[in-house]
Amino acid sequence: MLAPQRPMKARRQSVILDVVQRESIRSQEQLRRRVCAAGFDVTQATLSRDIREIGLVKGGASGAYLAPGGVAPNGKTAESLLLRAASEYLLRVDRVQQLVLLHTGLGQAQPLCVALDAARLPEVVGTVAGEDTVLVIAPDTRRAKMLTGRLQTAMGEGTGQDLGK
Amino acid sequence: MLAPQRPMKARRQSVILDVVQRESIRSQEQLRRRVCAAGFDVTQATLSRDIREIGLVKGGASGAYLAPGGVAPNGKTAESLLLRAASEYLLRVDRVQQLVLLHTGLGQAQPLCVALDAARLPEVVGTVAGEDTVLVIAPDTRRAKMLTGRLQTAMGEGTGQDLGK
């Protein structure tokens, strides 16, 4: 033990929660890298214990770690909230004609969908939130493409595909 | 493999869901014993795959497997409710590429849609319920086919519930 350990554990666990909500974490090793990058030098064993204490849950279709209750970030303007939600929840964007599929971690489609609705973008006619995906119906293919690009930018880097089926 | 494997998988997964809800299962080996006892000779590998498909989640304070979305106190799972809803309302299933159309009697699309959403199937990205039709968007054609088959089976099997209870 080198580092001081007063509120250490609590802060670390908070970081863990944050990381897990921000991106899709599928192993403790992957998580460890993130947490280390955030300045906490931890081992897998400790993470295993932390995860249990926090009550994180692993599995679902995505196989990622999830926070049980879901998340509710505090309000900003609709637009900035959407950007924030996109950067936080959005994992991938696909488009099929005028339909856009937004992929998130399990249970995160709902908050993203709410943010998207609230933003009232002209490209969005309607949305349907699944468990880990939001279906967005755009007026036409052109605007679906616009939306796709916009969200991919917000996401940070576009990993999505654009199948024209 | 000697036994026939028609709706095998679906039944087995349904049993898994039941077992997991009935008692605290903390490992696949433990689950395997229960499922075997229910008449399904199955290996850990298959359970691992089933668990992912069903969308079960492991962790939390208990470290047990959980059905996402909480547990119904009366013991009815979202899955069994869906089977019941399907057998009751579903008249026909069509598929067009990755879109699945569920036909019901007038005014019955909504309840079926609710059941479908609650089941959180991995093949279901999102749903839109009309008056007598539910549109289901699957991630791709393959899973749309899976869903189609599954629902047609449920539709044919009248009373939905399985053996072993």
Next chain:
DNA sequence: CGAGGGAAAGAATATTTATACAGACCGATG
């Protein structure tokens, strides 16, 4: 001050879970 207790965490390891691979089994097709 010097036990004694307890939380915290690393190292090593046991246990558990996911996966690569291959075989069996349809169903459709030519």
Next chain:
DNA sequence: CATCGGTCTGTATAAATATTCTTTCCCTCG
């Protein structure tokens, strides 16, 4: 019928996770 394509599964194994054991650091008493 032979073949191809798909799904489903078991076996063996890799990968991931939980746990045991041990040490280090505070505290709190006496």
